[in-house]
Amino acid sequence: MKYTDEYRDPATAQRLISEILAQAAVPRRSNRVQGSASGIRIMEFCGGHTHAIMRYGLRQVLAPRVVMTSGPGCPVCVTADADIDYCIALAHLPGVMVATFGDMIRVPGTRSSLQEARAAGASVHIVYSALDALELARKEPQRAVVMLGIGFETTAPTVAASLVQARDEGIGNYTVYCMHKLTPPAMRGILDSGEVRVDAILGPGHVTAITGWRAWEFLPQEYGIPCAVSGFEPLDMLQAVRVLVQAVVQGNPHVANAYPRGVTAEGNRVAQELMEQVFQVSPALWRGLGEIPASGLSLRPEYAAYDARLAFSVPAELLDLKPSEMHRGCHCSEVLRGMMEPPECPLFRRVCTPAQPIGPCMVSAEGACAAHYRYGETLS
Amino acid sequence: MCLAVPLCVKRIEGVMAEVELSGVLRQVSLMLTPEAKVGDYVLVHTGFAISVIDEQEAQVTLALLKELEEAGRQAEEDSARTDRGPGA
Amino acid sequence: MAERVVLLGHGSGGLLSHELVGRVFIKHLGNPILSEMEDASTIPLADEQGRLVGTPVMTTDSYVIRPIFFPGGDIGKLSVCGTVNDLAMRGAVPLYLSAGFILEEGLPLADLERVVASMAVTAQRAEVRIVAGDTKVVEHGSADRLFINTTGIGLVPPGVHISASLARPGDVVLVNGAVGDHGLAIMTQREGLQFDSPLESDCTPLNSLVAAMLAACPQIHVLRDPTRGGLATTLNELAQQSAVSIEIHEAAVPVHEPVRAASEILGLDPLYVANEGKLIAILSEKDAPVVFEAMRAHPDGRETALIGRVTAERPGRVVLRTTLGTRRLLDMLAGEQLPRIC
Numbered sequence: 102m103k104y105t106d107e108y109r110d111p112a113t114a115q116r117l118i119s120e121i122l123a124q125a126a127v128p129r130r131s132n133r134v135q136g137s138a139s140g141i142r143i144m145e146f147c148g149g150h151t152h153a154i155m156r157y158g159l160r161q162v163l164a165p166r167v168v169m170t171s172g173p174g175c176p177v178c179v180t181a182d183a184d185i186d187y188c189i190a191l192a193h194l195p196g197v198m199v200a201t202f203g204d205m206i207r208v209p210g211t212r213s214s215l216q217e218a219r220a221a222g223a224s225v226h227i228v229y230s231a232l233d234a235l236e237l238a239r240k241e242p243q244r245a246v247v248m249l250g251i252g253f254e255t256t257a258p259t260v261a262a263s264l265v266q267a268r269d270e271g272i273g274n275y276t277v278y279c280m281h282k283l284t285p286p287a288m289r290g291i292l293d294s295g296e297v298r299v300d301a302i303l304g305p306g307h308v309t310a311i312t313g314w315r316a317w318e319f320l321p322q323e324y325g326i327p328c329a330v331s332g333f334e335p336l337d338m339l340q341a342v343r344v345l346v347q348a349v350v351q352g353n354p355h356v357a358n359a360y361p362r363g364v365t366a367e368g369n370r371v372a373q374e375l376m377e378q379v380f381q382v383s384p385a386l387w388r389g390l391g392e393i394p395a396s397g398l399s400l401r402p403e404y405a406a407y408d409a410r411l412a413f414s415v416p417a418e419l420l421d422l423k424p425s426e427m428h429r430g431c432h433c434s435e436v437l438r439g440m441m442e443p444p445e446c447p448l449f450r451r452v453c454t455p456a457q458p459i460g461p462c463m464v465s466a467e468g469a470c471a472a473h474y475r476y477g478e479t480l481s
Numbered sequence: 482m483c484l485a486v487p488l489c490v491k492r493i494e495g496v497m498a499e500v501e502l503s504g505v506l507r508q509v510s511l512m513l514t515p516e517a518k519v520g521d522y523v524l525v526h527t528g529f530a531i532s533v534i535d536e537q538e539a540q541v542t543l544a545l546l547k548e549l550e551e552a553g554r555q556a557e558e559d560s561a562r563t564d565r566g567p568g569a
Numbered sequence: 570m571a572e573r574v575v576l577l578g579h580g581s582g583g584l585l586s587h588e589l590v591g592r593v594f595i596k597h598l599g600n601p602i603l604s605e606m607e608d609a610s611t612i613p614l615a616d617e618q619g620r621l622v623g624t625p626v627m628t629t630d631s632y633v634i635r636p637i638f639f640p641g642g643d644i645g646k647l648s649v650c651g652t653v654n655d656l657a658m659r660g661a662v663p664l665y666l667s668a669g670f671i672l673e674e675g676l677p678l679a680d681l682e683r684v685v686a687s688m689a690v691t692a693q694r695a696e697v698r699i700v701a702g703d704t705k706v707v708e709h710g711s712a713d714r715l716f717i718n719t720t721g722i723g724l725v726p727p728g729v730h731i732s733a734s735l736a737r738p739g740d741v742v743l744v745n746g747a748v749g750d751h752g753l754a755i756m757t758q759r760e761g762l763q764f765d766s767p768l769e770s771d772c773t774p775l776n777s778l779v780a781a782m783l784a785a786c787p788q789i790h791v792l793r794d795p796t797r798g799g800l801a802t803t804l805n806e807l808a809q810q811s812a813v814s815i816e817i818h819e820a821a822v823p824v825h826e827p828v829r830a831a832s833e834i835l836g837l838d839p840l841y842v843a844n845e846g847k848l849i850a851i852l853s854e855k856d857a858p859v860v861f862e863a864m865r866a867h868p869d870g871r872e873t874a875l876i877g878r879v880t881a882e883r884p885g886r887v888v889l890r891t892t893l894g895t896r897r898l899l900d901m902l903a904g905e906q907l908p909r910i911c
Contacts, residue, residue, distance in 0.1 A: 104487035104522055104534060105833070111894040113546050116553035149484055156838075158895030202527070229835070230528025232510060252527075255485070259529045262512045307485045310524060310532040333485075335893050336546055361538035363524055369532060372513045475900060484836045503830035504766065525834075 104362070108334030117339035118162055124346045125166035140168045141349050142298055142439050143342060146284065147305035148175030148465060149333055155472070157335045167346060170439050171462070171469045173287055173390065174305055176252045176280075177204040178461035178468060181386040184280050185210035190415040191247050191278065192223035197413070198241065200234035201249040203227045208464055209457070231263035231277075238267070238275035247409045250279040250398075255307045257281040257398055258372035261379040264400075264407050278409035279399055282385050284308050285316055286396035290387070291437050292324055298439035301345035303338065304330035306360045313368025314358045321354035332360040379404055389433030389460030433460030436469050443473040450474065485526040487534055490519050500525060575676040580706030593682050594702055597689040598668075602700040610700040612665050614724065623662075623724035628655040631718040637684065640754050641769030642845070644717060645684035649691040649699075650774050650845060651796070652721040657776040658792045658848065660731040660783055661723030666692065667701035669718040674709040681715065695774035697721070728787050735790040736811035736851045740879040743850045743857065745778060745864055746771070746872035747823040748800050749839030751846070753831050768827055771846035778869040782850065785863035791851035798902040799841040803849060804887045805901040816888045817877035817899065841902045851879060 125141050145151055151171045154160050160169050173179050189210055192199040199215070206216045206227060219225040224244075228234050231248055238246040250260045260277055267275045284305060292299070304317055309330045317328040327348035331341035341359035348354060358364055376398070385397025400408040430448050435441035443449050443462065453459040455471050462470035488500035488507065498511050500523065507525070511517050514530040523530035578585040595604060602610045615621050630651050637644040649666065656663040668688065672681065692699055725731075750771040757768055775794065782789060791811070795803035800822065808815045824832075824839045832839050846869065852860060857875065864870030882888065889899040 103489070104539065107543055108546075109892060110546070110550070111892065113550040114893045114895075116550050119553070120549075155897065156891070157893045158889075158891050158897035159893075161897065162895045230510075232528050255526050255531060258513055258531070259510075259527050262510065262529065266512075307524065307526060307531065310485075340542075340546070362535045362542060363532050369513060371515060372531065375513065475898075486833050488834075502834065503826045505827055505830040505834060507834065 105334060108332070108336040110336065114335055114339060117336065117343055121163065121339065121343050121346055122166050124343070124350060127350050140165045141300050141346055142168045142170055143301045143303055143345055144170050144172045144299045144437075144439070145303040146172040146174040146288065147303075147308065148178070149307070150303055150305065150331065150338065151175070151465065151468070153333045153335070153338060159335065159338065163342070167342060169303075169342075170299070171437075171465070171472075172302075173291065173387065173433075173437055173461055174253070174284070175461065175465040175468065176256070176282055177202075177208055178465040179282065179287075179387045179390070180205070180208060180251060180280055181388050182210040183386065184278075185214070186212070187415065188247075188249055188278060189213055189215060189218045189223070191409065191413060192218050192225050193221075194413060194415070196243070197245045197247060198224040198226060198237060199247050199249065200226045200228045200237055202229075202251065205249060205251060231260045232266075235263045235267055235272065235275055238272050242274060245274050245276065245412070247413075248275070248277045250277045250281050253282055253284050253305070253308050254311045254376075255305075257380065258311060258369070258375050261375045264379050264404055265375060267407060268404070273406075276407050276409040276412045277400065279380070279397075280385075281380070281398040282387070283382070283396050283398065284312075285319065286393055287387070288320070290390060290393035290396060291434070292326075294390075294434055295438060296440055299326065300349045302326055302328040303341055303345065304328045304356075306330055306332045306337070306363060309360070309364045309368065311369045311372045313366050314356055314364055315366050316368070317356045321356060325354045327354040327357070329357040329359045330364050332363060387461075388464070389431045389462070390437075431460040433462045433470075436462050443470040446470070485524040485531060487522045488525050490517055490521050490523060490530075493517070493519060498523075498530065500530075573678055575672045575674060575678060575681060575706055577674050577706050577708065580672065580704055586704070589704065590702075593678070593685055594704070597682070597685045598692070598699045598702070600698045600700070602665075602698060603702070612700060612722065614664070614722075623726050625722060626656060626659050626661045626725055627720065627722050628652060629718065629720040630655065631716060633713065633716050634755070635713060636755075636758060637680070637714055639758060639770055640767045641751075642772040643684055643687050644715065645686075645688040646691045647772055647845060648717040648719045649688050649695060649697070650772050652719040653695045653697055653774045653776055654794050654845075654848070656721050656723035657774075657779040658731070658794055659723075659725055660729040660779065660789070660792065661725045662780070663695060663697045663721055663723040663774075663776050665701075665722045666697050666699045667703075667720045668699050669703040670705070671712050671716040672704065672706045673712040673714050674706055676714050684715065684717075691774065695776055726783070726787075729783060729789075731789055731792050733791055733793060733807050733810040734812075736807055736813050736815070736879045737790065737853070738813055738879050738881045739854055740790060740851050741854050741857045741875055742804075742815060742817065742877040742879065743852070743861060743864065744795075744800070744822065744874055744876050745775075745848055745850075745870040746846075746874075747825045747828065748795065748844055748847060749824055749828040749832065749842040751844050752799070752842030753828050753837070753839070756835065756837070756842075757831055766827070768825075768831065771844055773846035773869055775846065775848055775869060778848070778864065778867050781863050781867045781870075782860050785859045786852065786856045788856060789850055789852045789860065792848055794848050795844050797843050799839070799843060800847075800849070801838075801840040801887065801899050802902045804899070807849070807851065808887050809885045811879075812884045814880045814882040814884055814886055814888060815877055816880055816882070816890065818890045820890075820892045821874055821876045823872050823874050840899070 234248040329341035380398040432446040458464040462468040522534040754768040864873040887899040
């Protein structure tokens with residue numbers, strides 16, 4: 102398969118791994134204070150990277166000299182349970198059809214999930230694209246279709262495109278419940294929330310295809326942390342890790358584009374403009390992390406008619422109104438910043454499990470806590 | 482937030498394109514990449530092309546990786562030779 | 570019958586029911602035992618000398634697949650193959666099946682007849698007889714078109730001991746061909762993917778293949794068909810039941826190219842996708858070559874591959890050597906595998 106197989110060659114991978122491990126053993130010329138004895142810590146921001154790292158067994162093969170940690174880059178996992186509760190409530194309203202990406206269906210709100218809601222008779226449809234949801238609205242003019250807008254900058258433009266199309270065609274029964282979030286503010290939010298033990302960031306390749314790699318310049322400039330934008334094939338990721346290890350060892354924080362075939366400095370202007378047209382920046386509630394200013398998107402007033410937050414009134418008794426209590430004691434913020442290992446969290450395994458996850462680290466199948474829960478010790 | 486697969490543009494009709502991978506065909510929107518042409522490879526995420534793959538950059542990266550692999554092999558051969566001693 | 574759809578009357582036991590049985594079920598499935606139309610059917614298990622040669626085994630399964638017609642098969646074919654294969658996974662010769670139908674009021678009779686005809690063809694191919702049946706009709710909305718339950722009885726030949734608990738360190742793991750075809754064929758219909766040549770379910774009865782394997786070597790330790798949850802889930806079950814570790818080489822697992830491509834596009838992993846014409850065989854290393862040859866020589870085993878080994882490394886767990894050469898644990902499927910964006 103073109104543009105995939107070439108980036109999966111095992112011999113080159115082994116070569117890259119040896120180089121990375123050799124380079125990581127060199128003492129660092131850095132003036133940043135960190136626990137250097139425990140290896141170079143690279144946070145992969147993106148859920149797609151976490152998945153690929155798991156799929157190719159990269160975490161085990163790079164540890165302990167290079168430690169890959171998962172960031173909050175799984176948009177589904179950082180969706181606040183209050184938002185999920187609202188979506189479930191919408192799904193139960195007569196005449197409403199909720200359309201959602203598959204990843205979302207199992208994520209728990211305070212009491213239930215969309216999957217359970219569907220089992221109880223709520224109208225929940227899995228779609229692969231916002232265009233599928235729009236098509237659903239065309240086919241069912243008597244019903245109100247609500248598209249759950251989750252995802253970062255990779256997905257937000259696609260949902261924006263569906264809204265522009267809905268408006269152009271005058272499709273009156275299509276709305277979006279916008280829960281889109283922005284990655285640079287999320288990164289800032291985490292790095293600002295306390296002490297950080299992250300030496301480098303593996304930048305999300307497809308988010309950056311949209312935003313352009315200049316969006317990450319604040320990392321070396323304001324935090325002294327290098328960022329390498331990476332694709333999702335194993336050779337892409339290993340190449341990016343190699344660049345990062347070199348940058349850390351040499352004390353040279355900068356942004357590297359390790360995915361030049363998909364990513365440019367300025368990004369996808371058409372996508373950015375579509376987003377500008379439809380969305381505005383607003384504060385957003387992140388599961389486990391609380392509210393982060395200017396970290397989310399909401400629909401502009403011109404698109405109010407397509408805003409699911411305005412279009413429906415959900416009876417108060419359909420909502421479970423205690424989201425904040427659930428998260429008392431959640432230490433995802435520390436885990437994400439590398440300050441705490443999953444077993445050190447008081448909720449880990451006792452209260453917080455993959456079946457009943459509290460924060461994003463456990464919600465994601467490959468989040469730090471879920472991975473630790475399932476895999477425990479690494480393979481030698 | 483990132484699953485996007487490289488697919489080849491086979492046919493364009495208005496804002497929609499038929500893309501292909503190993504005999505699998507799919508309809509995707511080019512609303513975000515109006516510049517895409519037939520024969521281009523595009524990264525597709527949730528039914529939309531989000532970026533046109535830069536073939537030249539792809540070749541540069543592959544060449545770099547190839548160089549690396551060869552340098553590695555050369556280094557291994559060299560060290561094997563010195564292990565065996567001169568006259569091997 | 571002038572009716573073109575299934576009516577509640579067809580399940581009530583009266584004239585309509587009798588007509589349905591005669592004109593659809595007996596017409597296609599008819600055999601001397603079934604045609605006796607008794608409340609219960611006599612099923613001879615002994616040979617001509619009146620001896621019971623072998624151990625009787627029984628299995629049951631219900632089939633609720635959507636859509637009921639799919640490339641490579643239908644719910645009827647599946648209901649015969651699935652149950653025949655469960656018997657074959659114990660090394661049994663499948664002999665008799667029962668078939669119970671729950672029909673939704675309004676189901677087109679043409680569809681029902683097509684399903685039943687398919688069952689007849691499949692039963693003939695698998696050399697089993699459908700000897701008992703039942704039909705109920707429920708109101709429109711109470712069942713999704715039709716559900717089928719089949720129960721099967723077979724005989725395990727003497728000297729054959731196949732069980733999920735018999736895998737031993739040192740054994741090798743074989744699979745009779747490419748994985749992921751069935752699940753992807755179903756999923757891609759739903760996801761609106763098209764193909765140059767459409768993906769087809771691999772649904773097929775495996776008893777003939779198993780017979781050929783046992784003829785080559787009766788001492789096969791484990792047989793199991795990786796249906797729901799795919800190869801990965803089934804291997805985990807076997808690792809647990811035998812309290813051993815199984816190491817699989819990802820590069821050795823055959824996957825057809827369009828299945829691989831469709832999986833990439835949908836964000837699925839073929840190792841977790843259901844199969845309906847595949848089996849995993851675990852046997853001692855010394856017996857493997859002769860069984861491998863027998864499988865490759867059989868139409869249902871042309872793409873047989875050796876995919877791994879049984880070890881004692883991590884009892885109860887499956888280890889995957891990835892295409893990259895690294896190693897990781899391969900888990901069971903937790904819940905349904907859904908197309909992901911993330």
